[in-house]
Amino acid sequence: MTTPITPDLVRGALDLVRTDRGLLPQRLPARARAQVPDEQTAMAVAQPSGVRLVLRTAATQLELDVVRTTNSYPGVPPRPDGVYDALVDGVLVERATASGGDVLEIDLATGARTLRRGPVGTVRFRHLPPGEKHLEVWLPHTEITTLVALRADAPVAPVPPEPAHDEDDDGGRPRRRTWVHHGSSISHGSGADSPSTTWPALAAALGGVELVNLGFGGSALLDPFTARAVRDTSADLVSLKVGINVVNGDVMRRRAFGPALHGFLDTVREGHPDAPLVVVTALACPVHEDVPGPSAPVMTDGGVRFAATGDPADVAAGRLSLRATREVVTEVVRARQGDDPHLHLLDGLELYGLADAEEHPLPDDLHPDATTHRLVAERFARWAFAAGAPFAVR
Known part of the structure; x- marks a missing residue:
């Protein structure tokens, strides 16, 4: 079943930009990005370090369609593919990568950049543990990632917002800071x-x-x-x-x-x-x-x-x-x-x-x-x- 990727499923981003291909996490808000003076900073801000999908689900299989943007440097060996980490209740249980996507070629000598567009790829987690769980999917910290679609073999729901500063959660536990x-x-x-x-x-x-x-x-x-x-x-x-x-x-x-x-x-x-x-x-x-x-x-x-x-x-x-x-x-x-x-x-x-x-x-x-x-x-x-x-x- 397909679940719409909505802001309440995403943590760690300060903005989510709707593009013609999907939802693009950004780590600075729009006002700040408008003042960024160089492509290096803009690229770093768009690479989703620390950004993750946070879900409640009983799914054992999950697919995420994405458009990744990888960097290529002429004369330099290619970097490894960006990794997606699946954590269940805080424990790493599976890793995956995506294919396809755009390639940004950067000339280290001149700074010249050329973007080659590519197809949507799919990240697949096939071995998630059974039962209701708190699932986090951490996006690659080295690749700009546009989120296209989310599918799972069981319903997916957002994790409720944290309680206010002076409150506990429903189980009486202190709020995670x-x-x-x-x-x-x-x-x-x-x-x-x-x-x-x-x-x-x-x-x-x-x-x-x-x-x-x-x-x-x-x-x-x-x-x-x-x-x-x-x-x-x-x-x-x-x-x-x-x-x-x-x-x-x-x-x-x-x-x-x-x-x-x-x-x-x-x-x-x-x-x-x-x-x-x-x-x-x-x-x-x-x-x-x-x-x-x-x-x-x-x-x-x-x-x-x-x-x-x-x-x-x-x-x-x-x-x-x-x-x-x-x-x-x-x-x-x-x-x-x-x-x-x-x-x-x-x-x-x-x-x-x-x-x-x-x-x-x-x-x-x-x-x-x-x-x-x-x-x-x-x-x-x-x-x-x-x-x-x-x-x-x-």
Whole structure:
């Protein structure tokens, strides 16, 4: 039987756009997307990291028709197909991929883009456990995904909305809190095995919270439109991981970075004045620790690696290395904490430090692998969700 894909079946998206082919999840609202200045950010926003269908059903078989958009880079080995994760009552039970779809060819040297349209594909889950269950289908974090049709061998219903902040659900259990996180490609999920195993998704599962992932590859740049989106999104917990994109995009100097972070936090606090707010400095990235950006792709026999192209001598004149961003972020947060008792600072080196980079090196010198995503998630969960920690239940 076919079930219409309606907004009440989708979580983790801030907008759902009706297109001529289906329903397109977007991770920024329309007003913010109208202010996005570049194709990289627009693509990251449209890739549904953390977006999932959430259903109640007794189905053992489910099909989802989609139009995926994959990226192709001339001269670079193709990326693996995006993965769809099916979780039952929070446990991964099946994975699948889709065929067909559009292909966006991107020339890494010139930035030129060519879109080739392709057919609708179908994702099939054939071995879901029997009985009524809470089913989540996580969409690929690496592929723009248009939702076309949903079919199952039993009725499908949306999961009722969470109770209000001061209420329990019908079973007397406390409401699951919502965590809104903003960060870079690492938060987006680059290098993770699948959408439910990005470090924010894993940390959310460990913390027992609902995730809204606003990690945008290449685009954690303290943009005001992103700050307003965080401000206007319902949240109990908020975090911001900042530093690497400012460096590898070479978009700011020290003079602008501090005030921009202040402004971002001011805007977030307009919507979430008392929510626990964690600011995370950059994880270790050896090529950029003391060398400013921009980063540049370097073609190798194994694919693409990234190199820092700036001059370390320019840091003294205000150009930003990762080490410099950590200094500025620490200064800004410490300056605000006297008036903001719910503001917290987490040194990203506690999540992934230089010693970790020796044991678990970044495969392309910029992004972690799947093992490191799990490492970061476990460390973040211990730091944030343990008893007495910033995100602990009060």
